[in-house]
Amino acid sequence: MNEHSISSGSLGRRLLVQLLFVAAILSALLYLAVRAVANQAAESSHDNILGASAAAIAEQLGTDADGIIIDIPYSAFSMLGAISDDRVFYRIDIDDETATGYEDLPLPSSIPIDSKPLYYASRFRDTTVRIAAQTRVIPVNTKPVRVLIMVAQTQRGQDAISARVANIAAALGVGFFLIAGAMSWLATRSAVKPLYTVANAIGRRGAHDLRPLKSPVPSELTPLVTSLNDFIARLRSSLNRTETFMAEAAHHVRTPLATVRTQSEIALRQAETDTSRKTLRNVIRAVDESSRSASQLLDHAMISYRSDQMSTEKFDYTALVKEVTRALSATAELKDLVIETNLEKDVQIVGDRILIEIALHNLLDNAIKYSSFDSKIEIELKTDTHGIAFEIRDEGRGLDGNKPCSLIERFQRGNNVRDIVGSGLGLTMVEAIAIAHNGTFELKQNSGAGTCATLLL
Amino acid sequence: MRFLLVEDNSDLALSVSERLKLDGHAVDWAASLEQAHICTAGIEYDLILLDIMLPDGNGQEFLHAQRQTNSNIPVIVMTAQNSVSDRVALLDSGADDYVTKPFDFAELEARCRAVLRRRGGTAKNSIHFGDIVFDPLAATIVVGTQTRNLRNRELRLLEILLSSSERLFSKAHLVDRLFSYSEEPSENAIEVYVGRLRKKLDGSNVRIETVRGIGYRIHSG
Numbered sequence: 001m002n003e004h005s006i007s008s009g010s011l012g013r014r015l016l017v018q019l020l021f022v023a024a025i026l027s028a029l030l031y032l033a034v035r036a037v038a039n040q041a042a043e044s045s046h047d048n049i050l051g052a053s054a055a056a057i058a059e060q061l062g063t064d065a066d067g068i069i070i071d072i073p074y075s076a077f078s079m080l081g082a083i084s085d086d087r088v089f090y091r092i093d094i095d096d097e098t099a100t101g102y103e104d105l106p107l108p109s110s111i112p113i114d115s116k117p118l119y120y121a122s123r124f125r126d127t128t129v130r131i132a133a134q135t136r137v138i139p140v141n142t143k144p145v146r147v148l149i150m151v152a153q154t155q156r157g158q159d160a161i162s163a164r165v166a167n168i169a170a171a172l173g174v175g176f177f178l179i180a181g182a183m184s185w186l187a188t189r190s191a192v193k194p195l196y197t198v199a200n201a202i203g204r205r206g207a208h209d210l211r212p213l214k215s216p217v218p219s220e221l222t223p224l225v226t227s228l229n230d231f232i233a234r235l236r237s238s239l240n241r242t243e244t245f246m247a248e249a250a251h252h253v254r255t256p257l258a259t260v261r262t263q264s265e266i267a268l269r270q271a272e273t274d275t276s277r278k279t280l281r282n283v284i285r286a287v288d289e290s291s292r293s294a295s296q297l298l299d300h301a302m303i304s305y306r307s308d309q310m311s312t313e314k315f316d317y318t319a320l321v322k323e324v325t326r327a328l329s330a331t332a333e334l335k336d337l338v339i340e341t342n343l344e345k346d347v348q349i350v351g352d353r354i355l356i357e358i359a360l361h362n363l364l365d366n367a368i369k370y371s372s373f374d375s376k377i378e379i380e381l382k383t384d385t386h387g388i389a390f391e392i393r394d395e396g397r398g399l400d401g402n403k404p405c406s407l408i409e410r411f412q413r414g415n416n417v418r419d420i421v422g423s424g425l426g427l428t429m430v431e432a433i434a435i436a437h438n439g440t441f442e443l444k445q446n447s448g449a450g451t452c453a454t455l456l457l
Numbered sequence: 458m459r460f461l462l463v464e465d466n467s468d469l470a471l472s473v474s475e476r477l478k479l480d481g482h483a484v485d486w487a488a489s490l491e492q493a494h495i496c497t498a499g500i501e502y503d504l505i506l507l508d509i510m511l512p513d514g515n516g517q518e519f520l521h522a523q524r525q526t527n528s529n530i531p532v533i534v535m536t537a538q539n540s541v542s543d544r545v546a547l548l549d550s551g552a553d554d555y556v557t558k559p560f561d562f563a564e565l566e567a568r569c570r571a572v573l574r575r576r577g578g579t580a581k582n583s584i585h586f587g588d589i590v591f592d593p594l595a596a597t598i599v600v601g602t603q604t605r606n607l608r609n610r611e612l613r614l615l616e617i618l619l620s621s622s623e624r625l626f627s628k629a630h631l632v633d634r635l636f637s638y639s640e641e642p643s644e645n646a647i648e649v650y651v652g653r654l655r656k657k658l659d660g661s662n663v664r665i666e667t668v669r670g671i672g673y674r675i676h677s678g
Binding site: 247248250251253254255256257258259260261262263265266268269271274277281284285287288291295323327329330331333334335336369373374420 | 466610639
């Protein structure tokens with residue numbers, strides 16, 4: 001069963017999203033900070049020039065008997081022209097009355113003192129201007145006169161600088177985000193990697209490998225691996241208990257059966273009448289039948305259990321066929337059967353050894369059971385383009401018109417074999433094992449007498 | 458043959474012993490691994506029948522200990538285990554063969570013969586009767602200078618008849634001992650095998666006599 005567990009989202013993706021979110025915030029902050037710092041720097045240098053221009057005008061103020069002489073130096077405006085083509089305005093107020101310049105140029109909110117310039121932005125003639133305002137107090141006829149000098153410049157050049165700075169800041173932000181994103185991705189991958197390592201270590205294991213996980217893991221994963229190992233240990237001990245229980249159960253059931261069978265054989269030896277002989281033979285038959293059914297039911301359970309999680313090891317198929325043949329040769333000998341083997345040497349197969357052994361055992365056991373005395377069983381093992389074929393031919397009673405597919409069905413037996421002990425599970429198991437290995441099982445009537453069974457894996 | 462039976466269930470042990478004695482074998486019974494060790498220390502057995510689950514340990518340990526001490530006595534394990542891997546493990550740990558409980562004595566005998574044959578101990582088991590020499594392990598009879606092979610059923614028939622020469626064996630008795638219980642052979646089937654065995658005995662002074670309506674007996678001279 002390959003049941004996929006329900007995913008509650010990817011841990012790696014969640015981590016990546018969080019890291020990217022943080023990177024995005026940092027990028028935005030970087031963008032804003034770069035822009036603010038650069039704008040401020042640009043503005044303060046602009047202010048300085050505006051201030052210098054106002055100071056130059058203030059410097060050139062002179063006096064005579066009539067009053068104040070205003071002589072605007074050329075340099076006061078040329079230094080402003082050096083930064084951009086922006087328009088320049090000025091206004092000079094003497095004692096709160098505009099002496100020259102634009103009288104609607106907005107006044108500062110407070111009067112600057114100590115000849116320190118005051119800088120502010122304001123709307124002027126549908127545009128924004130930056131204004132530097134400075135006062136100078138000049139004595140005229142010993143009476144102090146306050147002169148307010150204001151120099152303003154439109155912001156187009158400043159805006160262009162701002163836009164350029166914004167572009168650079170944006171590029172910096174995006175670049176930072178991309179680099180941070182890439183690093184987040186790498187960090188996420190390396191953070192999640194141990195999880196995959198653990199998952200792979202478990203996934204690569206054979207179906208019956210219940211050893212604890214020993215490879216080193218990051219400390220965050222230790223609780224997971226520890227509980228996983230606990231779980232594996234519990235599973236192993238539970239399986240061991242089940243196996244011990246099964247073995248003991250088999251022992252306790254089969255030992256008395258063996259006693260019954262042996263005592264029946266002894267009694268049969270000493271039987272005087274045909275009736276008691278018949279009874280005792282029936283007892284022995286019943287014991288054999290129940291023992292056989294028990295074995296086959298266990299084999300059948302084993303097949304359903306192992307087909308789900310087949311172990312796929314490579315083993316010597318030829319040697320397995322030889323061992324199965326050897327194990328059953330005594331049974332064959334009792335019926336004076338000759339087993340002829342024609343086995344290709346060193347045939348290797350990948351599959352579940354125990355399952356294949358059950359299949360071979362069942363096929364040979366069937367052949368022996370249904371063979372007549374003094375006959376021959378031929379076993380052949382050969383590889384061809386379709387795979388490895390194990391073929392077993394007997395000279396027994398054959399299928400006698402029974403359909404092969406009906407004999408393979410569970411608990412179905414041919415109507416010509418009622419006199420022979422059997423459970424009707426043998427061929428069902430062989431077929432199930434063939435399917436589990438992506439192979440086929442075929443049963444057909446021999447050209448002469450008997451049956452030919454082929455297991456193609 | 459002399460058997461050592463290692464089995465903790467006394468009911469089974471007694472019936473197996475009795476059954477083997479019926480075939481003329483000597484059987485010693487050990488109910489635990491400890492007793493088994495004592496038995497093997499003093500007596501040279503032809504074959505050990507070993508149960509796996511014993512009160513004082515696993516039969517496999519005994520098997521292992523036996524093989525460690527270079528003891529070469531053949532061991533046939535009586536197992537209740539069904540799984541193939543368990544049986545493979547038994548063979549790997551030094552057992553010569555195994556039978557699954559409940560077992561057929563004819564099959565057990567066939568396995569014993571096969572094991573002893575593999576171990577090469579034939580000559581000492583041969584039986585002289587009349588002017589023939591019968592070797593049950595090799596499944597041969599020697600008539601004059603000729604060695605003749607016997608098929609399994611001929612061999613068992615001769616063994617049964619020779620186990621008590623001059624005794625009259627009924628057809629029914631012979632059917633019970635020659636054929637498996639899952640088969641339903643007619644008593645006429647016995648005649649076929651008696652006929653074959655007579656042919657194999659041709660030229661010797663051993664005769665199988667038919668007692669009409671009752672059965673057969675063997676005698677020489």
